[in-house]
Amino acid sequence: MRRERQGAATGLAVSALNHVAHRMSEPKRQSISQSEATLKCERCWWLDNDEYLTFEEAIWHYRLGNGEPVNVKLSKMDLSILKVSDFDNPDFIHQGNPGRYVRLSSINSLVSGNRSEGLVYGTIEVVYIGGNKVMALPNEYDFNMNWEQSIRGFSRDIATFYGGLYNSMGMGGQSYWIQFIGTATIK
Secondary structure: OHHHHHHHHHHHHHHHHHHHHHHHHOOOOOOOOHHHHHHHHHHOOOOOOOOOOOHHHHHHHHHHOOOOOEEEEHHHOOOOOOOHHHHHOOOEEEOOEEEEEEEOOOHHHHHHOOHHHHHHHOEEEEEEEEOOEEEEOOEEEOOOOOOOOOHHHHHHHHHHHHHHHHHHOOOOOOOEEEEEEOOEEOO
């Protein structure tokens, strides 16, 4: 009987340690539910919780958001530069659908389009899903250098460098994911 108790106690201890070890090694989730996002945003006084990310909100979230993802409703963004015909020659295929890299930060977009969106999102990956509807893949708000050997790449890296300095302002910062919710209609 004594051996049985020792065996049961050992089994219980090994099981508990195994459970703890697996919980510690679980990867962090990239996606959070709508209710979790609302709870997290309640702690983020700089976010309006209107599912749209302004330039000022993006900066404050970089400085103080601890890498928490932000949800943005795609239909609230200005995607007027996109047309259905742009997807006839896609840059990539996502789950069988054509996709384009949309540079919201290009000179044309910054001058004639929504400058704030260009500064916040840079380039986003947009996927045409049919019926004049598009979706966007998650986008990381960061200041990573690409070191692309071209004039455009060089100018992008300079802008990224100064953007990183402006966003951190000596406070530091942490990159975070922008998760686009829903779809948008294009012409």
